[in-house]
Amino acid sequence: MSLTSIIITTHNRPKLLRRAVESAFAAGTNLEVIVVDDASTDETARVCRDLTRIKYVRVERNQRVAGARNLGLLASSGQYITFLDDDDVRFPGSLDRQIKLLETNSEAGLVYGYAILVDQSGAATNQSYPRICHQGDVLWELLAQNFIPCGTAVFRRSCLDRVGLLDQRLAGIDDWDLWVRIAELYSIMALAEPVMCWRQSTPASQQGTSAAGRIVLQSVQQFQESWKNLPRVLSASHEMKRRAWRRFSANMSAHLSYEVLRALRHRQLAQATRNLFALLRLSPAAMLRLLRINNAHSAR
């Protein structure tokens, strides 16, 4: 089995990092763990010194997630690559099982799996993501929705030589963008079992979702400016393209509506307003739907 690189990017979260690193080492047999410390200003560097087996990369100037992942790629030497967030946990042996799939299917570029959703305290919820594991040529599914949890994806290093690196300016959807580019050229496989615990942010945790509005608008921009112009999408029929856009925007507005309601429930008014404005820009019609959902909610 060829060498696999697990790239863990971290920024000022030394408490959680150790657990992520330990889970990474237990996930497979022939692997290297690269910790990219994205200009942390706390004791992350010291914590990493205690983790003897890792390859530690200290970035002096903050690059944000996508930039730090690219630097992890630069420091890595594995034939297979996977990213892990510093607050996530990989399941033991999961990586080996995924790589076996890649090794027996030479035309596949990427293999992913299920993620068990975990709340902020670390307790497992009864949900996992995605609900359905699409396989094979998933480009059109992937354009509608990012169903590949970042930490579960394992891909060939050689994919990057054909599609390029992560796009630094995309914060929050850099992984989605890479999956789209890979799925355009390669078939995608799934290991139908949970491979990691994925910690979900809450509106109060000031992590990820607080920027849901910004992320959605950025996705829309990326869809319009980049994904729509991928050669395979360009050459598709008008009907296909229209359908892809409809599904994409419906998913985006549903996601935003959900985030608005969730922020309201957590009494994060500023955030709810921001997301509401984003929703208004994306699809005014979705506002009406939102009111209906809300009514149904309060009636219950």
Place this chain on the structure above:
Amino acid sequence: MSSVSVIIPTCNRPQLLPRAIESARAAGTDVEIIVVDDASQDKTAAVCARLSGIKYIRLERNQGVAGARNVGILASSGEFVAFLDDDDLRLPGSLDWQVATLAAAPEAGFVCGAMLIADQNYQPTGEVSAPPEMCGDVFWQLLELDFPVMPLSLVIRKQCFLSVGLLNRRIPGIDDWDILVRIAELFPAITSAEPVGIYRQPAPYSGQGSSVQSDHLACAANHQLELFELPRVKTLSKSQRQAIRRRTINRAADTLLWGAWKSLPQKNFGFAVANIATALRLNPFRAMRPAIVRRMGKTLSERLRKRNSDSSGLTSPN
């Protein structure tokens, strides 16, 4: 494992590429040549297949120069990285001394040489773009655009990218300046006036760089504000930062006007107008100094007089 990797991004220029590759091969004894084909749609792939001893990477989707260079950096195995454009040339042996210099100075981030400017047929025009010969901190000169930046004349320690990040795809044309500023903020540099490469100047009609000078400088002036977020700039007082800003904008305006003035004899009026307009936008007072206006007027009137006398002669402009 080679010590230096030369990264050559290319897009749709198979007729020039082999010459650039050969020059890179002759530039050092232990060189890894990485050609990143940025989704060319012509016979670039076939041309590269015939060349031996290169690492050929085929990007299926266009990533732009910075994106292609990043892919090349990722694929490289050398301790040092050099960039070469597909229409430029490296001088024989130039990589060897640059690598030796950088290897002898383990704290330095990059070594920069001079380059000869050539026309479309690789004939040197006699112009040389040389950095001030020095050794140490070049951060402020770079930040103020007081340093000729050409990726062609550099050899960079690959380790530096891990500290400051890869090239920025968002700023096409000035990604090389941006990365150099960020490296120079943390690492000293070694510069020398010895020529290491030949830069093929874009012809005005090639559509390659005609109005690009004004775009790049305007973009650089804009992007400088982002670089002001670097910790070393942040420690300055407000008036010091304003002084840097003033000097940079004046320098950019002067460069643009000088470029416009030089292009007038070649009847490259579109270029001149773009340059003057950008200079005016950057700093109207500097762009309208009497000396400059007089010089421009003089050149123009000379041209016109010459053209009038020419038109009565044999020359046919068409």
